[in-house]
Amino acid sequence: MQTAASPRVRPRLGTDDWILRGTMLAVAALLFVGILLPLYALLSKSFQGPDGSFVGLANYANYFSNPALVYSIQNSVTVTTVATVITLVLAFFYAYGLTRTCIPCKSLFKGIALVPILMPSLLPAISLVYFFGNQGIAKELLFGHSIYGPIGIVMGEAYYVFPHVMTILLIAMSMSDARLYEAATSLGASRTRIFFTVTLPGIRYGLVSAFFVAFTLIITDFGVPKVIGGQYNVLATDVYKQVVGRHDFEMGAVVSMVLLVPAVIAFFADRIVQRRQTAALTARSVPYQPQPSRGRDLFYLIYCSLIGAMILAVLAMAAYASLVRLWPYNLSFTTYHYQFDLRDGGGWAAYRNSIEMASWTALFGTVIIFVGAYLVEKAKGFREGRAVLQFLAMVPMAVPGLVLGLAYVFFFNSPANPLNFLYHTMTILVICTVTHFYTVAHLTGVTALKQMDPEFEAVSASLKVPVYKTFWRVTVPVCVPAILDVSMYLFVNAMTTVSAVVFLYSPDTALASVAVLNMDDAGEIASAAAMGMMIVLTSAGVRLLHAILTRGIARRTQAWRKR
Amino acid sequence: MANDTAKQAEGKRAYLEIRDVVKKFGEFTALKDISLDIFEGEFVCFLGPSGCGKTTLLRAIAGLDIQTSGRIVQAGRDISALPPSERDFGIVFQSYALFPNLTVRRNVAYGLENRRRPKAEVEARVKELLALVGLPDQGDKYPAQLSGGQQQRVALARALATSPGLLLLDEPLSALDAKVRMHLRHEVRQLQNKLGVTTIMVTHDQEEALTMADRIVVMNHGVIEQVGTPEEIYGHPASPFVADFVGTMNFIEAVAAGEGRIRLDGVELTARGAEGIAAGTPVTLCVRPEDVVARGVSGSTPNSFDAEVQELEFLGSFFRAYLRAAGVRGTEISADFSVNLVRDLGIREGMTARLALPTERILVFAGRAGAARAA
Ligand SMILES: Nc1ncnc2c1ncn2[C@@H]1O[C@H](COP(=O)(O)OP(=O)(O)O)[C@@H](O)[C@H]1O
Numbered sequence: 001m002q003t004a005a006s007p008r009v010r011p012r013l014g015t016d017d018w019i020l021r022g023t024m025l026a027v028a029a030l031l032f033v034g035i036l037l038p039l040y041a042l043l044s045k046s047f048q049g050p051d052g053s054f055v056g057l058a059n060y061a062n063y064f065s066n067p068a069l070v071y072s073i074q075n076s077v078t079v080t081t082v083a084t085v086i087t088l089v090l091a092f093f094y095a096y097g098l099t100r101t102c103i104p105c106k107s108l109f110k111g112i113a114l115v116p117i118l119m120p121s122l123l124p125a126i127s128l129v130y131f132f133g134n135q136g137i138a139k140e141l142l143f144g145h146s147i148y149g150p151i152g153i154v155m156g157e158a159y160y161v162f163p164h165v166m167t168i169l170l171i172a173m174s175m176s177d178a179r180l181y182e183a184a185t186s187l188g189a190s191r192t193r194i195f196f197t198v199t200l201p202g203i204r205y206g207l208v209s210a211f212f213v214a215f216t217l218i219i220t221d222f223g224v225p226k227v228i229g230g231q232y233n234v235l236a237t238d239v240y241k242q243v244v245g246r247h248d249f250e251m252g253a254v255v256s257m258v259l260l261v262p263a264v265i266a267f268f269a270d271r272i273v274q275r276r277q278t279a280a281l282t283a284r285s286v287p288y289q290p291q292p293s294r295g296r297d298l299f300y301l302i303y304c305s306l307i308g309a310m311i312l313a314v315l316a317m318a319a320y321a322s323l324v325r326l327w328p329y330n331l332s333f334t335t336y337h338y339q340f341d342l343r344d345g346g347g348w349a350a351y352r353n354s355i356e357m358a359s360w361t362a363l364f365g366t367v368i369i370f371v372g373a374y375l376v377e378k379a380k381g382f383r384e385g386r387a388v389l390q391f392l393a394m395v396p397m398a399v400p401g402l403v404l405g406l407a408y409v410f411f412f413n414s415p416a417n418p419l420n421f422l423y424h425t426m427t428i429l430v431i432c433t434v435t436h437f438y439t440v441a442h443l444t445g446v447t448a449l450k451q452m453d454p455e456f457e458a459v460s461a462s463l464k465v466p467v468y469k470t471f472w473r474v475t476v477p478v479c480v481p482a483i484l485d486v487s488m489y490l491f492v493n494a495m496t497t498v499s500a501v502v503f504l505y506s507p508d509t510a511l512a513s514v515a516v517l518n519m520d521d522a523g524e525i526a527s528a529a530a531m532g533m534m535i536v537l538t539s540a541g542v543r544l545l546h547a548i549l550t551r552g553i554a555r556r557t558q559a560w561r562k563r
Numbered sequence: 564m565a566n567d568t569a570k571q572a573e574g575k576r577a578y579l580e581i582r583d584v585v586k587k588f589g590e591f592t593a594l595k596d597i598s599l600d601i602f603e604g605e606f607v608c609f610l611g612p613s614g615c616g617k618t619t620l621l622r623a624i625a626g627l628d629i630q631t632s633g634r635i636v637q638a639g640r641d642i643s644a645l646p647p648s649e650r651d652f653g654i655v656f657q658s659y660a661l662f663p664n665l666t667v668r669r670n671v672a673y674g675l676e677n678r679r680r681p682k683a684e685v686e687a688r689v690k691e692l693l694a695l696v697g698l699p700d701q702g703d704k705y706p707a708q709l710s711g712g713q714q715q716r717v718a719l720a721r722a723l724a725t726s727p728g729l730l731l732l733d734e735p736l737s738a739l740d741a742k743v744r745m746h747l748r749h750e751v752r753q754l755q756n757k758l759g760v761t762t763i764m765v766t767h768d769q770e771e772a773l774t775m776a777d778r779i780v781v782m783n784h785g786v787i788e789q790v791g792t793p794e795e796i797y798g799h800p801a802s803p804f805v806a807d808f809v810g811t812m813n814f815i816e817a818v819a820a821g822e823g824r825i826r827l828d829g830v831e832l833t834a835r836g837a838e839g840i841a842a843g844t845p846v847t848l849c850v851r852p853e854d855v856v857a858r859g860v861s862g863s864t865p866n867s868f869d870a871e872v873q874e875l876e877f878l879g880s881f882f883r884a885y886l887r888a889a890g891v892r893g894t895e896i897s898a899d900f901s902v903n904l905v906r907d908l909g910i911r912e913g914m915t916a917r918l919a920l921p922t923e924r925i926l927v928f929a930g931r932a933g934a935a936r937a938a
């Protein structure tokens with residue numbers, strides 16, 4: 001009850017408010033259909049029998065009484081932990097060399113470290129087969145062990161997540177405060193002591209964050225173990241086998257739920273760490289300037305060159321393998337393996353589909369995600385709506401691609417679903433991919449928007465300029481670099497992703513990355529490598545285009561951009 | 564100027580009426596029952612320490628953060644619940660909030676272009692405004708290429724472009740360095756005089772408020788402590804808080820002695836405002852350093868007492884003297900003495916001087932004011 005003396009003012013909503021709320025509702029609805037409903041469908045599937053009746057925990061009981069399946073959990077955790085630790089160590093010293101020493105060509109080394117991002121994770125695995133497989137050129141290095149199994153998985157995964165881990169550590173290290181080092185040095189602390197008392201604590205949040213990112217990426221990755229896992233079963237390949245091999249959708253749903261557990265744990269752990277980190281960052285840190293030191297610089301130059309060479313070697317091997325006639329018997333060059341139309345897997349049409357899918361994903365994804373980020377950041381006076389949207393935008397991060405793809409199958413393939421007509425179309429591939437990569441793109445947008453003056457909207461309202469006009473005339477131009485980043489990120493990921501779309505393509509919408517998988521499955525390894533190379537070339541081309549555009553825009557707008 | 568406003572206050576209806584405005588952020592009440600009238604053409608300053616609710620009140624008036632309860636009427640129209648786009652105001656923020664990707668000209672034209680006016684008319688108006696704020700040939704630059712003071716003028720021109728009935732300024736000068744700030748104070752005030760636009764400016768700088776405002780609204784902890792002309796606020800602060808926040812003030816603990824008299828450290832003084840206070844009640848005397856009299860004071864001068872000069876601080880145009888009354892408790896008091904006075908009377912550290920506190924210059928507040936003073 002309110003007293004007559006102080007009736008609550010009920011703000012009247014203006015046109016702007018209605019526009020913002022309407023748009024927010026639309027984006028939220030998209031995410032609701034794109035992530036929450038499918039996840040719900042997946043969850044309920046795991047409690048259903050093949051006829052759709054509710055069977056309670058029976059599927060779970062089945063799962064946990066099947067030693068072969070449960071063994072996969074242990075396998076997954078083992079290879080993931082080993083690969084994560086190895087990558088952390090390798091990437092740590094690489095990033096250290098790039099930030100704390102005076103080695104030459106730092107930006108070249110940075111660029112090389114990012115090369116694996118351009119590939120589907122299937123490709124390094126294929127390349128490893130050429131190195132260490134039964135006919136590999138360096139298989140002696142394994143001393144009789146087989147590359148097919150945990151060794152291959154660990155190597156492939158380390159390659160695949162190296163750029164992600166290295167980037168996180170690089171950022172953490174370049175943010176450390178030089179004043180701490182000066183203090184420690186002036187106190188006469190030894191190098192080792194400084195390392196353990198200043199360097200490591202300074203980047204502890206980066207290390208923890210990198211650990212969780214790597215762990216999640218690896219345990220949910222499907223490309224590497226699919227190609228090189230051999231008889232060594234892990235959770236990700238189990239989902240695929242249950243669904244594609246045995247058509248046991250219920251069991252696939254159960255394994256998906258199991259796969260969701262580490263991803264969700266890692267997600268929340270990372271959130272907590274991130275929050276701590278922002279609190280710990282002081283505003284006026286002084287960037288650390290390394291001093292030349294011959295022995296150390298030489299060591300790190302050799303180290304970084306070695307790692308860089310290995311990264312490039314894996315790529316070069318894939319390129320080489322795709323170009324020789326018959327490995328290892330006839331090493332004459334040929335483009336024979338690029339004649340995809342002669343093989344199963346979708347042919348050149350698959351490549352064109354991938355380009356199309358990636359373009360739509362970049363286009364619609366960027367628009368939707370940036371508008372969503374704008375609403376979360378700037379839609380004043382509608383706190384509940386913003387909180388819901390922010391939550392929805394964060395969910396995809398915690399959902400592995402395989403799980404998302406399978407959830408889409410259950411949701412969209414249900415005859416009762418009015419959206420059923422989307423199943424097996426290009427549209428569903430685009431929706432799925434946008435959703436899959438939503439969170440990182442969203443956070444990029446939010447970060448850019450946070451740097452804008454919070455009063456632009458207020459000024460614009462006072463001048464009676466509609467909110468969409470200011471969005472278009474000011475917000476978008478100011479955020480162009482971030483918008484380009486988002487669209488490039490979406491395009492490259494759409495080109496390389498396998499996990500979610502592997503359940504969703506149809507003969508008409510086969511994709512290049514899936515073609516790599518299928519040709520590898522069919523024993524056409526050279527063609528698989530060739531298609532993988534097409535993806536790499538395309539991604540690299542888009543990255544180059546992005547770099548040129550970004551530089552051009554920076555030049556054209558430098559009059560008003562303060563740097 | 565102040566008299567004009569006072570006259571306005573008698574006759575006319577207020578241009579902006581604020582009634583019983585309360586603003587809550589969750590459990591926290593940022594504005595407690597604010598009522599205030601602002602008249603057409605006035606320049607009003609909201610003055611108070613940081614966090615007292617000035618911006619909150621300004622944003623409520625703008626509709627950017629609508630009040631929890633209470634009424635706001637502008638030019639006879641109840642705007643309490645309207646969104647900002649349906650109100651009539653221009654606003655300037657401390658950050659300027661200029662659109663970085665638009666030239667100065669496009670920034671100023673931003674609100675005009677939306678109104679489907681002919682292009683030539685818009686250009687003419689922009690030119691006029693840029694001339695008005697003293698930037699006639701900076702139109703093609705981007706905000707980042709201007710100095711802080713210039714940016715602030717552009718923001719002002721943009722806010723004035725659509726000829727709003729009310730101009731709201733939230734700490735517009737705080738981000739500028741002292742010299743530019745002084746200069747812009749003057750300019751903003753002149754501009755406002757010229758245009759006659761009703762203006763509310765938020766500031767935490769008492770000097771700024773005193774030099775610029777027709778009337779000052781002193782706020783503290785979400786309530787209005789006092790509303791008045793700069794002279795009133797400075798000369799007759801209504802509470803210890805205002806007395807302390809505006810200008811420099813001696814706070815002296817004393818006891819009422821009845822019949823308008825105050826006992827201070829063995830001396831009895833007469834003070835206006837002490838009449839109603841029963842004998843024996845603890846009181847606080849307020850007197851400004853510049854009101855402490857030393858010239859022509861003898862033993863028979865009313866309200867006079869001896870004090871030792873503890874320290875003499877040279878502040879350029881005057882001396883600040885720290886004195887200790889010769890009484891039992893040795894009350895400390897500071898006084899501003901002109902260079903002349905110090906020379907004429909030969910005032911120096913360690914000497915004892917005879918001081919007087921003029922009856923009409925002493926303010927008396929019941930109770931111990933310690934807690935009520937500004938931080
Ligand atoms: N959006 C908000 N949410 C919660 N508290 C707020 C919000 N805005 C202001 N406040 C609080 O209200 C009080 C008054 O703030 P403000 O009006 O900004 O003070 P100032 O007088 O410095 O302009 C402060 O204590 C501030 O912390």
Ligand SMILES: [Mg+2]
Nearest residue numbers: 617618734765
């Ligand atoms: Mg404020």
